[in-house]
Amino acid sequence: MWKDWIRPFVRPLPQWSTIAVAPPQQDVTASLRWNHQSADVTTDHTVASLKPLSIATSLDAGDTPTLEYTDSATGKVLGVLYLAKATSIAIEGACITVYHVSGSEHRCLPWPRRSWNQWLQNRVMRKSNTSHHALMDPDSVQQLMIAYLCPRPVILVSVDARGHRNMFPMDLIGPLQRSALFSLALRNTNVSEPVMRDACKVALSSMPASMKGTVYKLAEHHKQALDDWTALPFPTRPSQAFGIPAVAAALRIRELSIVHAHDMGSHTFFLGRMASDEDLTEGAQLHHTAGFHQAYRRQRNAAFEEV
Ligand SMILES: Cc1cc2nc3c(=O)[nH]c(=O)nc-3n(C[C@H](O)[C@H](O)[C@H](O)COP(=O)(O)O)c2cc1C
Structure with missing residues (x-):
């Protein structure tokens, strides 16, 4: 139907998708990369705060590492967060490093749909007055969606x-x-x-x-x-x-x-x-993941079960 064809051009994808996944999720791998080194942090990184948007991990990956999310089945990079070291927390012999998110990109949608969808999503966010959107600016929400590539x-x-x-x-x-x-x-x-x-x-x-x-x-x-x-x-x-x-x-x-x-x-x-x-x-x-991640999987007949 013509309406199905035109929808992606006028309506943004949902920001979040609620999905059913058998734990622990293994569909997406998270890797921290710095100074020609890399480490799997799929089970060793988390969102520590929304404002400022912060990521915490047990590793000290230097001042400006990147956090890369890849599709475990194909090895394709789905998205990247650019990080800047903010602080570290020493606790009971462990040391947690906290990074602020300084930039991001995702590759779940082809260009130009990627930019167009982001523009549509940001426009909706600017118009909405939920407490979530009052807390975070649209660019930070886009970065948060990338952190949710790992369901x-x-x-x-x-x-x-x-x-x-x-x-x-x-x-x-x-x-x-x-x-x-x-x-x-x-x-x-x-x-x-x-x-x-x-x-x-x-x-x-x-x-x-x-x-x-x-x-x-x-x-x-x-x-x-x-x-x-x-x-x-x-x-x-x-x-x-x-x-x-x-x-x-x-x-x-x-x-x-x-x-x-x-x-x-x-x-x-x-x-x-x-x-x-x-x-x-x-x-x-x-689980929650980003809407553009579910759209990427749907394109490949590998969508998560949505609930
Ligand atoms: C499924 C789900 C997960 C949530 N996870 C968190 C969380 O990890 N941390 C947090 O501070 N709030 C969390 N919240 C709370 C929301 O961010 C929000 O503060 C709460 O729903 C109140 O919303 P309101 O201020 O718009 O009424 C979660 C809410 C839902 C429904």
Whole structure:
């Protein structure tokens, strides 16, 4: 139909695609490159803050490395982030390096559709007034989409302290494998942020893709704590060591002992060590990737299952 033909020219691709992926994702490989050296950081890099947009890793890759995302099946480069060293965090014998994102490019769409889609997406962002778009300028959101070329798993974080209980979704999460740390980048406006600094322990439920609707509904708890655990629309089970209510239907429940909280602009970058890890059932986990990544895969008949 002529409408299908004309759509890419007048409508931008969605920024994000919610997909079902069996964890750990292996479709995309992330490599850090610097001074003729390179290291696989697929399980050792994370987004540490949105403003400024920051990437953290266990490696010190010099002052201006690049972070390259490649299609694991074909070796094709999907996108690149250009990084500039910002700071390092020494913690319990490990050293985490934090980089600001100074530039980016992706190759998921052919030119000129790439530039045209970016222009259309940026125009929509400038017109919209969601809190996300108030926080980040369109160029930074484009860079963030490239960081999501590695599909990011979604978890529900449970916090249980005296007088405060909460459960909310996160995807700006670790691991930082070489240092055996796990990170959570949480908006410093989140209602549970001070409680997490104080209580230093949380439970993390890996969410089945089939629970997407429920997960998204819990986003309201970034602003408002839970009145009661029974207010949740699903059964919970106590986490193994801390006894914090977690999702009974989760694929996996881990407990994190928080060892450090770092102020990072818009976000608090929590670093912790796993206190327990229960693999409960196999299945596809809810993930996010960039819309142009899904479009790239669709072109090659290798689209992720969308939920
Ligand atoms: C699936 C999902 C994952 C999220 N991950 C994070 C996260 O990692 N860190 C964070 O600070 N907020 C996270 N959020 C919260 C949102 O960024 C936003 O702050 C929250 O939904 C409140 O939105 P509003 O301020 O537009 O009402 C997530 C929300 C959803 C639905």
